Amino acid sequence: GQQLNQSPQSMFIQEGEDVSMNCTSSSIFNTWLWYKQDPGEGPVLLIALYKAGELTSNGRLTAQFGITRKDSFLNISASIPSDVGIYFCAGQGSSNTGKLIFGQGTTLQVKP
């Protein structure tokens, strides 16, 4: 099925470092969402973005909705071991069904 292009696929960083990941799409989205998935669990919503250009923070997480509405990035500052997991971007188009298109995920590993 249709998917977003998410990069990087994986990252292995030192505790305390900042992390950046992004998503691009050939389609315009009205909503961008960022999720985190821990092993054996379903994805959990981290940040939701609703307007082009919007920059939103949630603690050490910051995400932006690209001006073109075809991309978004997520930054994590001062990473800690519990940030380990898989991060997914997801986009929603104009449909009011709430159906989401997901990226392939970025696997983050943090070395203490």
Place this chain on the structure above:
Amino acid sequence: GAGVSQSPSNKVTEKGKDVELRCDPISGHTALYWYRQRLGQGLEFLIYFQGNSAPDKSGLPSDRFSAERTGESVSTLTIQRTQQEDSAVYLCASRPRGAHRYGYTFGSGTRLTVV
């Protein structure tokens, strides 16, 4: 319940057998979604239910896949004559009516292995 509940959490089945996966949404959530997550991949939309409206089945990969939901209650996803490529985690999610702009709540999924 407090969250979206899925059962079983793990299922191993022989190729060619039918399987039924169950999802209990959050009480009061009118919308329910099924997604499939293959190993190392993102989530693929399968089907969407909203109350008593006709479901959006556009993501079902073949006619071996079907899902049911009665009203705003439990949903079951059935895969007939399972194939090895059906091996994946099947995730269910629910959200309240009208909150389609917001992320929904996922269950922990059912890991299906077809041998």
